[in-house]
Amino acid sequence: MKRPELKQFNGFEKIEDYPVGTYYEAGFLTVTNDSYRSFDYFIDKDKCKNCLECYLYCPDGTIEKQDSYVSINQDFCKGCGICQKICSFDAIERRSK
Template sequence: MNRPQPVNFVPPKTLAEYPVGPCCPSAHIVGINAGMRTFRPIIDHATCVHCLRCFLVCPEGAIDKSEADLEIDLNYCKGCGVCAHECKVGAITLVKETEA
């Protein structure tokens, strides 16, 4: 998996610890979005033809193409279903999170 990871953020306690005005390092994600997900996409790697349509159209960028098999970053996948809908070979199925 090669996706940005959440940082361990310690809230500033003193004025000196606050940035000068509201600014912050970029790519500074705090917490995960998995809680927004009702359905979880599951890739059937045997069916997948690696066309990368799902990688391309994922609004989250949660599908990682760096390995031989595509991986989904479940920390940030919201389960919107675009990947499954756009998959031309039906390699992605959505499973209810409670049943996954």
């Protein structure tokens, strides 16, 4: 069986050749994670100060910025709880499904 040639990557020659960032924007998941979570996370809009810490730390990009608040896209949230742990205002609640 003939295999494709594997070229060795020796790094970039110039700093301009490095990629600027990731290829996809946050929130690019196409398969929902809703089926295996045992908890849902919700943002209490009265406690939320729009500091966007949860938005920055969410590994899956499921926290969405709206005009005056943020929300969690439950279809793609995997339930890791990072947003709840990082929130300084206790604005993110975990509820059983």
